[in-house]
Amino acid sequence: MSDAPATVTHPAFAHQFDNLGQQRDVAVFGMWVFLVTEIMFFGGLFAGYTVYRSMYPHAFAIASQYMNVTVGALNTGVLICSSLTMVLAVQAAQLGRNRVVIWFLLATIAFGLVFLGVKAYEYHEKWVEQVVPGFNFHIHLPEARQIELLMVFYFVMTGMHALHMVIGVGLLSYLIWRASKDEFGPDYFNPVDNIGLYWHFVDIVWIFLFPMLYLIGAHLPRMIHE
Numbered sequence: 001m002s003d004a005p006a007t008v009t010h011p012a013f014a015h016q017f018d019n020l021g022q023q024r025d026v027a028v029f030g031m032w033v034f035l036v037t038e039i040m041f042f043g044g045l046f047a048g049y050t051v052y053r054s055m056y057p058h059a060f061a062i063a064s065q066y067m068n069v070t071v072g073a074l075n076t077g078v079l080i081c082s083s084l085t086m087v088l089a090v091q092a093a094q095l096g097r098n099r100v101v102i103w104f105l106l107a108t109i110a111f112g113l114v115f116l117g118v119k120a121y122e123y124h125e126k127w128v129e130q131v132v133p134g135f136n137f138h139i140h141l142p143e144a145r146q147i148e149l150l151m152v153f154y155f156v157m158t159g160m161h162a163l164h165m166v167i168g169v170g171l172l173s174y175l176i177w178r179a180s181k182d183e184f185g186p187d188y189f190n191p192v193d194n195i196g197l198y199w200h201f202v203d204i205v206w207i208f209l210f211p212m213l214y215l216i217g218a219h220l221p222r223m224i225h226e
Contacts, residue, residue, distance in 0.1 A: 024190040031194040049153045059146030064216045072214040079203045082111035086196045093192040096185035112169045164202045171195045
């Protein structure tokens with residue numbers, strides 16, 4: 001635990017802690033506990049995907065042909081850039097440069113909105129291709145049911161990821177409001193640090209989703225459906 005002196009005059013100091021250092025350590029621990037629950041949630045989805053992929057490898061390879069690898073790769077690059085700007089925002093918060101914090105958080109939000117916009121385009125693309133399970137699914141191949149199963153995993157996994165992104169954008173907006181009040185500095189920056197951990201986690205989830213959903217069977221010729 002940190003031996004930083006108590007700063008009871010800081011507006012963010014909570015009375016149940018001995019000092020801001022202890023408060024920061026507890027907040028970081030709490031965030032990691034939360035992220036473990038998130039790992040369990042997405043881990044269950046990954047496990048289910050892996051089981052069905054092992055059961056229907058050929059059908060899942062065919063289904064991957066309906067994934068837009070270029071769009072997926074673009075979004076991967078966008079999220080990597082957002083992680084960079086998030087790191088820079090945390091660094092600026094540690095130095096007490098709140099105006100710089102705001103700019104880097106705005107950049108991170110911009111990357112997040114680009115990601116969501118590209119994902120919306122991709123969902124529209126799936127609708128046009130008629131591969132939306134349960135609503136607009138018209139693939140006429142022997143493996144159609146198994147292909148539809150992968151598309152279920154695709155929409156559930158990427159949809160939950162997009163929801164986490166939306167929540168992240170909201171949290172970053174909250175940080176901007178607090179930074180505008182010059183709240184962050186060398187003694188108190190853990191809200192930016194913790195939300196940064198959350199943002200990096202969401203980015204890492206996508207790093208796993210991209211190869212699982214987009215790259216399997218990418219070497220196969222495109223299967224045509226009526």
